[in-house]
Amino acid sequence: MKDAARYALDAGFNKDNAIIIVAIAWAESGGNSYACYYNSGKNPSWDRGILQINSYWHSEVTDNDAFNPTTAFQEAFRIYENRGFREWTTHTNGDYTKHLDAAKKAVNQASSTSITPAQSPTEIQPDVSTSASCFGCHTCYSTKEEAQKHVPTHVKDCGYWKCFVWDDNRYNDPEHPWRVIPGSGCELGTGCAHWVAHQLNIKSNPGCSEGYAIRVSQVIAGRREVELKNCKVGDIWTNDGKTHTGIVCQVGTNKLFVEHCSSGDGGLVKTWFSSGKCWTESTESLTKVPPSTEAQPEETPPKEPDKNAIQEVWESIGNIINEIRSWFG
Template sequence: MDPDRLPPASAGGRRRLPRLALGLVLLCVVGTVALAVPGTASAAPDSGAVDGAVPASVGEPAATPASDTVSVNAVGIDLCAQVGYAAGFRGSPLVTAVAVAMAESSCNPSAVGSNGPTYGCPNGSLDRGLWQINNCYHPTVTDTCAYDAQCNANAAYNISSGGSNWQPWSTYNSGVYANYLSAAQAAVDRLGGGGTPGGVTGTILASPWLNVRAGPGTSYAVTGYTYYGSTVNISCYTFGEYVGGGYWPSSTWDRITDPATGATGFAADTWINTTYDVKSMVPSC
């Protein structure tokens, strides 16, 4: 019998909310967010471009620390680390990316800054989302993308040339981002093995073990094993082969790391117990 489809042992522990109930909760949350009106940042400086670079954001930070002690929203900064990692930032560029996002928006995906006229944007412009992507200088980044955490991170990755050029960001040029480097490093450290921010974990429900594979399906090679009751880190999810067994049959596969066995790869989500639907907890791979 394929261990990807083994019958469950006694589930025990916490169970996820029923996905229908979770859907109703998410609808309520989305409805509430849709009614919210983003705040407005201070006006833009006279010049946005630096050394001829097209700016990513041109305004002042959407949120500026009131003192030398920077108060960090742990959920927000971990979100920036999570989506930054998923976008492709690694090592010190990831730390810088998180620090820049904290300086720009306090890692608030709904943050918006309103700017007056700048060179090339005579009608003013808006800086949007986590990395405050400007709508005039980067019109291909739609509002839908800009206010989506992962899409905004992907845009920041492209604009920064993979983290090698931060001059398009005003808070980098002013040095404000440096106030957040220590907190950013701590958030990156929390990613842990497999890139799991803020301790997003799951419990293995397949007995006696579950295959960990190179891709999201049983046709992919087995790269390792994780055992019943093990706690694994979950970095992202994707869709692949439908698995009909387990507790929540679906085509969702989670990218996991088992700290005990060292196995890293994909495992069928139906055999992994998480507090909520994994798709609401981690980004797509």
């Protein structure tokens, strides 16, 4: 926390406000500069980095700046100068006050010391002995277990989190092959599609370390879209942008009750949605055989019976009967 306090002071916060912003950082992310949470709803967005700077309300802040603690505090100072601390919900709801004592101590310590860029703050960045930067803005780890520790909390709360890692850096850096499955850009994966894939046994490539799908596009592949009113329990729901997904567990009038793994809600939740898309299992269309266009043969009218032939038959039968009678005298 002392290093975060130093970043706050260097960004321009005075001591009193530095205490507040550091307390906010710990209330928002626990001091994790890689924290990333997805917000569903009317304006889908991401809360990014140690200060959880929102990608919708503050789109001017790049992912690189949001996930870098130095620039994150600089951006936070700019936001504070324009709008105060009310941009952070943990300030408006008072959650930050739980961390004020620790933040005050950290700011007092940081005021009399300084850190060099070469230092790696253990409270903000992972231990360099077990991790290394990879793929531009991600972190790779020496072991699978170490990578698992950094799987987002809401993914852990949804279950199936131990396989939410890749060892795709083994050729670039054999000492740090593992990382948490990424999302888009510098973000970590959210886990919503991964949870659906485990529930419905959907495997795909790329997938988690057990082969289950990890993207929304993968879990709806091969399914057909139907109107919400035609959706049924067990179908897959996605938002309109197909960036979030879940499984339909109840169908109402023009709305669906969906179970989904939500970063915004911190785990596995059930929510009513009146918008979005519904994806049902695809069924083979029935092909109707068209009526034949070939000319049908005309019916042949039955022939009139041959009266002479009939008469001959009866005469033959009569002769046979007379012969049999003669045998018995």
